[in-house]
Amino acid sequence: MNAIYIWQQTDWPNFTWDDAKLSYKLGKVRGLQGKLVGKMSALGFDLKNSAILDTLTADITKSSEIEGEILNSDQVRSSVARHLGIETEGLPEADRYVDGVVQLMMDATQNYMKPLTDERLFNWHAALFPTGRSGMYKITVADWRQGVEPMQVISGAMGKEKVHYQAPDSDNIPFQMKLFLDWVNDDQKIDPVLKAAIAHLWFVTIHPFDDGNGRIARTIMDLFLARADEMPHRFYSMSAEIRKQRKGYYEILEKTQKGGVDITGWLEWFLDCLEAALVNTEKSISTVLQKAAFWDRYRLVSMNERQIKMVNLLWDGFDGKLTSSKWGKITKCSADTALRDIQDLMTKGVLHKTDEGGRSTNYELVM
Numbered sequence: 001m002n003a004i005y006i007w008q009q010t011d012w013p014n015f016t017w018d019d020a021k022l023s024y025k026l027g028k029v030r031g032l033q034g035k036l037v038g039k040m041s042a043l044g045f046d047l048k049n050s051a052i053l054d055t056l057t058a059d060i061t062k063s064s065e066i067e068g069e070i071l072n073s074d075q076v077r078s079s080v081a082r083h084l085g086i087e088t089e090g091l092p093e094a095d096r097y098v099d100g101v102v103q104l105m106m107d108a109t110q111n112y113m114k115p116l117t118d119e120r121l122f123n124w125h126a127a128l129f130p131t132g133r134s135g136m137y138k139i140t141v142a143d144w145r146q147g148v149e150p151m152q153v154i155s156g157a158m159g160k161e162k163v164h165y166q167a168p169d170s171d172n173i174p175f176q177m178k179l180f181l182d183w184v185n186d187d188q189k190i191d192p193v194l195k196a197a198i199a200h201l202w203f204v205t206i207h208p209f210d211d212g213n214g215r216i217a218r219t220i221m222d223l224f225l226a227r228a229d230e231m232p233h234r235f236y237s238m239s240a241e242i243r244k245q246r247k248g249y250y251e252i253l254e255k256t257q258k259g260g261v262d263i264t265g266w267l268e269w270f271l272d273c274l275e276a277a278l279v280n281t282e283k284s285i286s287t288v289l290q291k292a293a294f295w296d297r298y299r300l301v302s303m304n305e306r307q308i309k310m311v312n313l314l315w316d317g318f319d320g321k322l323t324s325s326k327w328g329k330i331t332k333c334s335a336d337t338a339l340r341d342i343q344d345l346m347t348k349g350v351l352h353k354t355d356e357g358g359r360s361t362n363y364e365l366v367m
Helices: 019-041 045-066 073-084 096-110 118-128 170-185 192-206 213-229 238-244 246-257 264-297 305-315 324-331 335-347
Strands: 152-155 162-166 351-353 363-365
Touching: 019 192, 019 213, 019 264, 045 073, 045 096, 045 213, 045 238, 045 264, 073 096, 096 118, 096 213, 118 213, 162 246, 170 192, 192 213, 192 246, 192 264, 213 238, 238 246, 238 264, 246 264, 264 305, 305 324, 305 335, 305 363, 324 335, 335 351
Parallel strands: none
Antiparallel strands: 152 162, 351 363
16 A cells, blocks of 8 residues: 555544634634524425425435435435425335435434444444345445455546545454544534534545445534534535535545645535535525515415416526417417416516517516
């Protein structure tokens, strides 16, 4: 092993960072978290449940996608809804595997103040691999990895492999995990957002399981973010943002794991990623609030099914400009019917013509 990895440093795992470089970013993130919690409190019960359901579904599916595994989002949504006691009519029943993945996330976020123990981690791992296999291969489940050495993260075709990272040997895992769990459960004066970032890096660096290390690392991250928010409900998805920035995520992990114990760069990246997740969520919640206010304003206005469908589409992100021809294609009605529908909504003050010229007249919602 030519490279010197972070866990081989003499001062591992005594991480250090530059508070001066992080203070502004951390303050900004904490301000956004508080602002988001305030906006969520303005949502009604049904809208709040819908937002939580959307976030948890995204968090679970995107965390798996980072590892190249695609989950059935409807099954995930169904399982999350059932665990939260939300109506699941019309959704398929989740299979055993999907339900196990959901249970893992629910335990982390709903029980965020409980200690993290090896037994709890083993239960999470068992939920990820209920058959005792990863794909076709039998793996050690609900216990630390054993046997085949070295444990390496590799990419590239056979014969041209690139080793991105090599984890500690399996006989070193119990000692490494004791250090990690002692730190996790110790009440240090570290902001829980920073603790989320450090725990994620530390766990995935130890790489204690045969498989599932990335997903469990991000679950531990969510546990600490729930502590930071001081609530079990997830209103933003860090995993969805990491999925968008997957290339940068793997690059900063590799760079950090091949460096010293000063992890300022990793923490800066983490805070920037979290800020992006919070900003995107704030925008979507603002839209939800505007949409709710819109439907409240027009609750006494009669609309047919085609009109309701198109108005909701306009709120949820209509592709391009709305024209009468697009209306007809989407609602499968004639050009005359489409025009009548639009003119009716213009008369009722729901739609108006845009000021843009051109060959086709465009329409927008009246805000």
